[in-house]
Amino acid sequence: MSKHFKFLTALAFGVAAAGLVAAGPAHAKVEGDTIIIGSAISFTGKYSTNGIHASNGYDLGVKRINEMGGVKVGGKMYKLKIKYYDDESTPLRTAQLAERLIKQDGIKFILGPYSSATTKAMAPITEKYKIPMVEAEGASRSLFTQGYKYLFAVLSTSEQYLASSIALAAEMAKKAGKKPSDVRVAMAFENDPFSLDVRAGVIDDIKKFGMKIVIDDKLPRDLADMSATLTKVKALKPDLLVISGHSKGAATAARQIKELKIDVPMIAITHCEAAKIVKKFGAATNDFLCPTQWAETLSYKGKYFGTAAEYDKLFKATYDGYRNVPYQAAQASAAVLVWKDAFERANSFDTEKLRQALSETNMKTFYGDIRFAPGGNNIAKPMVLRQIQDGKFNVVAPSKWASHKVNWPRKVPGM
Amino acid sequence: MNTRLRRTLPFAGLVFAGIAAPFLFPDYTFQFTVLWVMILFALTWDILGGQMGYNSLGNIAFFGVGMYICAVVQIGLYYDVAQYTASYGAVKVEFTADQYFTGLAVGLIAAGLGAMVFSVILGWVVFGLRGPYFAIGTLGVALSAGELTGAWDYVGGGGGIALPIYPGEPDDRSLFFYVLSFTLTIILFFLLRWIYLGRFGLAANAIRDDEEKAEGMGIHTMRYKTVGWAIAAFFLGISGALFGNMIGFIEPLEVAFPTVTFGLFMVVMCLLGGRGTLWGPVIGATLFHTFKEVTWIYLLGWQWVALGALIVVSVVFFQQGIVGWVKEKWPEKFGIAVDDRALAETDPDLDEAPSQRLRRQTEAAQ
Numbered sequence: 092m093s094k095h096f097k098f099l100t101a102l103a104f105g106v107a108a109a110g111l112v113a114a115g116p117a118h119a120k121v122e123g124d125t126i127i128i129g130s131a132i133s134f135t136g137k138y139s140t141n142g143i144h145a146s147n148g149y150d151l152g153v154k155r156i157n158e159m160g161g162v163k164v165g166g167k168m169y170k171l172k173i174k175y176y177d178d179e180s181t182p183l184r185t186a187q188l189a190e191r192l193i194k195q196d197g198i199k200f201i202l203g204p205y206s207s208a209t210t211k212a213m214a215p216i217t218e219k220y221k222i223p224m225v226e227a228e229g230a231s232r233s234l235f236t237q238g239y240k241y242l243f244a245v246l247s248t249s250e251q252y253l254a255s256s257i258a259l260a261a262e263m264a265k266k267a268g269k270k271p272s273d274v275r276v277a278m279a280f281e282n283d284p285f286s287l288d289v290r291a292g293v294i295d296d297i298k299k300f301g302m303k304i305v306i307d308d309k310l311p312r313d314l315a316d317m318s319a320t321l322t323k324v325k326a327l328k329p330d331l332l333v334i335s336g337h338s339k340g341a342a343t344a345a346r347q348i349k350e351l352k353i354d355v356p357m358i359a360i361t362h363c364e365a366a367k368i369v370k371k372f373g374a375a376t377n378d379f380l381c382p383t384q385w386a387e388t389l390s391y392k393g394k395y396f397g398t399a400a401e402y403d404k405l406f407k408a409t410y411d412g413y414r415n416v417p418y419q420a421a422q423a424s425a426a427v428l429v430w431k432d433a434f435e436r437a438n439s440f441d442t443e444k445l446r447q448a449l450s451e452t453n454m455k456t457f458y459g460d461i462r463f464a465p466g467g468n469n470i471a472k473p474m475v476l477r478q479i480q481d482g483k484f485n486v487v488a489p490s491k492w493a494s495h496k497v498n499w500p501r502k503v504p505g506m
Numbered sequence: 507m508n509t510r511l512r513r514t515l516p517f518a519g520l521v522f523a524g525i526a527a528p529f530l531f532p533d534y535t536f537q538f539t540v541l542w543v544m545i546l547f548a549l550t551w552d553i554l555g556g557q558m559g560y561n562s563l564g565n566i567a568f569f570g571v572g573m574y575i576c577a578v579v580q581i582g583l584y585y586d587v588a589q590y591t592a593s594y595g596a597v598k599v600e601f602t603a604d605q606y607f608t609g610l611a612v613g614l615i616a617a618g619l620g621a622m623v624f625s626v627i628l629g630w631v632v633f634g635l636r637g638p639y640f641a642i643g644t645l646g647v648a649l650s651a652g653e654l655t656g657a658w659d660y661v662g663g664g665g666g667i668a669l670p671i672y673p674g675e676p677d678d679r680s681l682f683f684y685v686l687s688f689t690l691t692i693i694l695f696f697l698l699r700w701i702y703l704g705r706f707g708l709a710a711n712a713i714r715d716d717e718e719k720a721e722g723m724g725i726h727t728m729r730y731k732t733v734g735w736a737i738a739a740f741f742l743g744i745s746g747a748l749f750g751n752m753i754g755f756i757e758p759l760e761v762a763f764p765t766v767t768f769g770l771f772m773v774v775m776c777l778l779g780g781r782g783t784l785w786g787p788v789i790g791a792t793l794f795h796t797f798k799e800v801t802w803i804y805l806l807g808w809q810w811v812a813l814g815a816l817i818v819v820s821v822v823f824f825q826q827g828i829v830g831w832v833k834e835k836w837p838e839k840f841g842i843a844v845d846d847r848a849l850a851e852t853d854p855d856l857d858e859a860p861s862q863r864l865r866r867q868t869e870a871a872q
Binding site: 134135175176177179180181182183186187190191194195208211212215216218219220233237281282283284286287288309312 | 533534535536537540652653656657663664665666668671672676679680752753754755756757759760761764767768802803806807809810
C-alpha cells in the first residue's frame with residue numbers, strides 16, 4: 092500500500108470525473124437560433140440497418156424544414172438540429188442515454204429510438220422528467236396502454252402488421268373452394284417485444300378464422316439462421332408462412348427461402364423494404380407479402396414534402412443505395428414534421444405547452460394523417476399490405492388502398 | 507506521513523470520492539451509478555478469475571437471475587405475474603410508494619439469496635471443469651439462461667417486463683439508486699479486502715497456483731471455490747436487481763443476460779486493471795467505463811474499434827494489468843524486498859542468460 096496506489100486511485104477518479112464532465116458540454120434545449128432535439132438510436136447492433144434508415148429519415152426532415160426557413164416560434168425563425176447517440180440496439184444503453192440527453196445535455200425534446208424494446212426503456216424516463224417524445228419506430232401495443240402522457244407515435248401499432256395477411260389467406264382459400272379453417276399456418280417470430288406483439292395480432296386473427304398453426308417457432312438470438320424452421324416448412328407444406336424479425340430477420344428469411352427453395356403459396360414477412368431484399372435476392376423474393384406503414388404509391392399529401400411519391404424521389408436523390416424507400420425512414424421524417432408543427436402551434440419552448448400542442452396534433456402529411464389517441468398512438472393512418480411483383484412493391488390490401496391484384500399462389504421463376 | 511495513515515488513505519479516498527461524486531456532479535449521478543456497478547462486476551469476477559484462476563465467462567448469469575427474481579417478487583407481492591407480463595394484455599398497474607419500497611426491499615434480498623443458491627448448485631456441476639473447459643462451460647450456462655428465460659412466458663418471455671416506476675421525483679430516483687449501488691460496492695470491497703488478507707486469500711491463491719498441491723496440503727478446495735462464487739453471485743444478484751429497476755424495462759437477451767457486453771466487460775476490466783489484486787478491478791473498471799463513455803460520445807461510429815484497440819493494447823502490453831505493471835516497476839513500494847547487494851552476492855551477473863548461468867553453476871559445482 093503506498094503512494095502509488097493513492098496516486099493511481101486519484102488519477103483514475105480524476106480521469107473519470109474529467110472524462111465524464113468533458114464528455115458533456117452542456118447543450119441548452121435552444122442555442123441561439125437552433126432548436127436541439129435529442130435522439131438515441133441504433134447505429135450498431137442488430138437493429139442498426141433500421142436505425143440508420145430512421146436517422147436518415149430524421150435528417151431529411153430536419154434538412155427540409157431548415158431549407159424551408161425553419162421553425163417559427165415567438166416571431167423568430169429557428170433551425171432544427173439533432174443530437175445523436177448510439178444505443179447499440181439494447182434497452183440497457185437506451186436508459187443511460189436518456190439520462191444523458193436530459194440531464195447532461197439539457198435536451199427538452201426527444202425523437203424516439205428504433206424498436207419497441209428501446210422505446211420501452213426510453214418512455215418511463217421521458218415520462219418521469221416530463222419531456223415530450225415523438226417517436227416513429229416503436230410500434231408495440233403495450234407502449235400505448237401505460238397511460239404515458241409525453242409519448243406520441245406517428246405509426247400504427249404492431250398487432251396490425253400481419254393481421255391483414257391472415258384475412259387475405261382466408262379470402263384466397265374461399266376462392267380456391269376451401270374453407271378458411273383448412274388453412275395451415277407456419278409462423279416464425281423473433282423473440283423481442285415488437286415481433287411478439289405482431290405474433291399476438293396474427294394469433295387473434297388465426298383464431299377468428301379457425302385456422303391451424305402447424306409451426307410456431309422463435310427465431311434465434313442473432314437472427315442469422317432459420318434453416319431449422321424452413322426445413323420443417325418444407326416437410327409440412329403449410330398454406331401460409333409468416334415471419335417477423337426486423338431487417339436482419341427479413342434478410343435471413345429471404346436468403347434461406349431462396350437457398351432451400353421453399354415453395355409456399357403465400358409468404359408474408361415484415362421489413363422487406365428495409366432489408367432491401369429485392370436488391371439482394373432478386374426474383375426469389377417474388378410475390379412476398381410485406382406489410383408497410385407507408386407506401387410511395389398512396390395518395391397522401393402534405394405541406395413539406397408534397398406527395399408520398401415526391402418524398403420518395405427526394406429521399407432517393409439524397410441518399411445512395413435505396414431502390415425502395417423504407418417506411419422506417421418516411422415515418423422518421425414525419426416525426427420531425429410533427430415536432431415542427433407542435434413548436435409553431437405552441438409558439439413556445441415550454442414542455443407543458445408543447446405536450447398540449449402535440450396531443451392536439453391533426454396533420455395531413457406525405458406519410459398520411461396524424462392524429463394521436465389519448466394513449467399516444469396515431470389512429471388516423473392505416474397499415475397496408477404490399478406484394479413484391481416483378482421487383483416492384485404493389486399495394487394489394489386492404490381493398491380501399493389496393494392498386495394491384497394479389498398473385499396467388501406465389502410463382503417464382505425457375506422453381 | 508506515518509505508515510498507518512498512508513495505508514488507509516486510498517481507502518478513505520475511494521469512500522470519499524463515492525460520497526462526493528453525486529454532490530459535485532449531480533447531473534452525472536446516473537453515469538456514476540453505472541460506474542459503481544461496473545466496479546462491482548470487476549471485483550466479483552476477480553474473486554474466482556483473479557484470485558483462484560478460474561476464468562468464468564458466465565458470471566453475468568447471476569446478474570440476470572437476480573434481476574428476474576427481484577422483478578417477479580416486486581410484482582408478485584401485489585399482482586398476478588403472468589397477467590402482468592402477458593405480451594399484449596399489457597395491464598396498466600399503479601404501485602403505491604409503500605408497495606414499491608416494500609417490493610424492492612424484499613426483491614433485493616431475494617435476488618441476492620436466489621443468485622447465491624443458484625451459484626452453489628451450479629458450482630457443484632461446473633467446478634469439476636478446469637481451464638478453458640470451465641470458461642466455456644460457464645459461458646454456456648449464461649447463454650442458455652438467457653434463452654430459457656426468453657422462452658418462459660410466465661416472466662414475459664422475449665417481451666420482457668416493465669418494472670414498477672420509482673414513485674418520487676426523477677432526481678431523487680437517480681440518487682436513490684446511486685446510494686444503493688455505492689453502498690453495495692463499498693461493502694463488497696471491504697469484505698473482499700478483509701477475506702483476501704486472511705486464510706481465504708491464501709487458500710484462493712494456493713488454488714490458483716496449483717490446485718492439486720493445495721488439495722494435498724489439506725485445503726478443501728471445493729469449499730473455497732463454492733464460497734468464493736457464492737459471494738460473487740450474492741452481490742451480482744443484488745446489483746442485477748438494482749440495475750433492472752434503474753433501467754425500468756428488462757428483457758432476457760439484451761438487458762438481463764448481456765453475455766457479450768457486460769459479461770465480457772467484467773473480464774476485460776479485471777485484465778486492464780490487474781487481476782488477482784484488490785485495487786486492479788477498481789482501477790480497471792473506472793478507466794474502462796470512462797473510456798467507453800467518452801468514445802461513445804466523441805467517436806460515434808468508431809467506438810467499438812476504439813474499445814477493441816484498448817483491449818488489444820492492454821492484453822499485449824500490460825498483461826498483468828495496470829496494478830501488476832506498477833508493482834513490477836516499483837516493487838519496493840509494495841513491500842516486496844529487492845536487496846540488490848544480497849542478490850549480487852549470490853548471483854553476480856544478473857544480465858547473463860539463464861542457460862549460461864546454469865552452465866556456470868554446474869561448472870562451479872563440479
